[in-house]
Amino acid sequence: MGERSAIPMEANAAPHADQTPADAARLAHILRLASEGSDEAWRALIDTYARRIFALAKSRCRDADTAEEITQSVFATIAVKITSGGYHEQGKFEPWLFRVAANRIRDHVRVSRRRRECEHAGPPGMAEPTTPPEPRSEGADADTRARLRAALVLLPENDREIIELRHHGGLSFKQIADILEEPLGTLLARHHRALKKLREILEHSQKQAEAQANS
Amino acid sequence: MSHTMNTNLDNPADPALEAALDALAAEDIAAAPAGLESRIAHATQPMLSANMPPATLRLSPAHSATRGHPLLIRTFGLRLAASLAIVGTIIAAIVASRHGPAAPRDGSPAPIAVTQDPFDPLSDEFLAFAWGDSSESSIDSIRAAAEQLGQRLEGDFWGISDLLSEEGST
Numbered sequence: 208m209g210e211r212s213a214i215p216m217e218a219n220a221a222p223h224a225d226q227t228p229a230d231a232a233r234l235a236h237i238l239r240l241a242s243e244g245s246d247e248a249w250r251a252l253i254d255t256y257a258r259r260i261f262a263l264a265k266s267r268c269r270d271a272d273t274a275e276e277i278t279q280s281v282f283a284t285i286a287v288k289i290t291s292g293g294y295h296e297q298g299k300f301e302p303w304l305f306r307v308a309a310n311r312i313r314d315h316v317r318v319s320r321r322r323r324e325c326e327h328a329g330p331p332g333m334a335e336p337t338t339p340p341e342p343r344s345e346g347a348d349a350d351t352r353a354r355l356r357a358a359l360v361l362l363p364e365n366d367r368e369i370i371e372l373r374h375h376g377g378l379s380f381k382q383i384a385d386i387l388e389e390p391l392g393t394l395l396a397r398h399h400r401a402l403k404k405l406r407e408i409l410e411h412s413q414k415q416a417e418a419q420a421n422s
Numbered sequence: 423m424s425h426t427m428n429t430n431l432d433n434p435a436d437p438a439l440e441a442a443l444d445a446l447a448a449e450d451i452a453a454a455p456a457g458l459e460s461r462i463a464h465a466t467q468p469m470l471s472a473n474m475p476p477a478t479l480r481l482s483p484a485h486s487a488t489r490g491h492p493l494l495i496r497t498f499g500l501r502l503a504a505s506l507a508i509v510g511t512i513i514a515a516i517v518a519s520r521h522g523p524a525a526p527r528d529g530s531p532a533p534i535a536v537t538q539d540p541f542d543p544l545s546d547e548f549l550a551f552a553w554g555d556s557s558e559s560s561i562d563s564i565r566a567a568a569e570q571l572g573q574r575l576e577g578d579f580w581g582i583s584d585l586l587s588e589e590g591s592t
Contacts, residue, residue: 241470246463249470253459261458262450271455282462286469352446359446374440374447402436409439 235296242289253282256301260308262375266359267312267367268319277315281308302385305376309368309386316364358408366401373398517571 240248260281264274284307288294294303359367372383384394 244471246467246470249466250459250463253462253466257459257462258451258454261454262447265450265453266447271453275455275458275461278458279462279465282466283469286466290470348445351442352449355442355446370443374443375450377447399435402439406436406439 231298234300235298238289238294238296238300242292242294244290249286252285256304257282259376260305263305263308263371264312264315266371266375267316273315277308277311281311284311299385301378302382305372305378305382306386308376309372313368354409354412355405358405358412361408362401362405366397366404369394369398369401370405517568 237248237251241252257278261274261278264277265271268274268277281304285294285304294300359370362370369383369387372378372386373380376383378386380394380398381391383398384391387394389397
């Protein structure tokens with residue numbers, strides 16, 4: 208099990224794109240083999256999706272160990288479900304997988320927030336960052352990413368989830384709509400509003416940074 | 423629906439921002455530790471090869487003990503054997519305590535203490551009640567059999583018949 212799978216599967220070849228029929232057929236085949244206990248097929252699924260789920264979890268938790276733990280727990284759930292007949296392939300494996308991941312991440316965030324609230328009972332209504340700040344790296348791009356990360360933390364939970372499913376999960380709008388069980392039009396509107404809020408937060412923080420630099 | 427909203431699934435609403443978010447995601451994907459996939463595969467392998475949930479779920483009501491969980495059968499068997507051993511020991515102790523010393527080795531008959539306590543398992547009343555036959559010959563034969571059994575049990579279980587014989591002879 209230590210080597211990469213020999214079953215070819217494109218790992219996020221076209222981010223945000225819906226699956227082609229050929230991709231869907233290949234995935235269905237691999238899922239069937241995995242449900243019959245094939246190590247190779249199971250490894251192909253892990254190779255394809257583990258890093259995307261890890262990135263999704265890390266974006267929220269900012270801790271690599273926690274993100275790995277969440278990723279492992281998601282695959283443990285999937286392994287049990289597909290081998291015990293708890294999943295019936297209907298061409299919606301990715302939405303299902305990422306829904307399990309999103310739920311697991313939400314649970315983790317909820318528990319850590321509660322723990323933090325118990326440890327530091329601060330004034331109510333104050334928007335606190337949910338994660339420790341990222342270590343600053345050198346360069347303009349790194350600075351932009353650090354500001355973007357800080358802005359994401361300030362976004363409401365629901366908006367942030369859509370953006371992270373889209374970019375870290377590499378999912379299409381249709382798949383995200385499936386995961387969140389919302390009509391596609393509603394999801395597009397929410398995504399648009401989320402980006403707008405993010406842009407406003409970024410511009411506000413930019414102005415603050417410039418004001419601090421001038422003073 | 424606002425006319426500024428992105429209604430085309432392929433066109434980003436804010437291309438620069440979306441490109442920056444993609445770069446952020448790429449950074450997080452690249453931050454995945456080496457060997458992540460191998461560790462996940464190793465950790466989830468038992469769940470895959472077992473082809474079913476862990477053993478605790480086999481003990482759910484849907485899977486009754488009669489369908490044969492080896493651990494349950496073993497546990498039940500051990501408990502039954504232990505119970506039988508305890509009951510057997512108690513019966514042997516009762517019989518032996520009522521019987522008295524075993525017969526000496528020189529062949530002379532051992533003194534037998536026969537009580538007429540109605541709760542004595544070897545009393546006439548008890549034997550007549552237990553066997554439904556109050557005739558004297560029947561009671562005598564049953565008592566003789568019980569005494570013989572008691573002698574055997576005493577010798578086998580307690581191992582003191584030799585000691586008692588020595589005490590009796592001196």
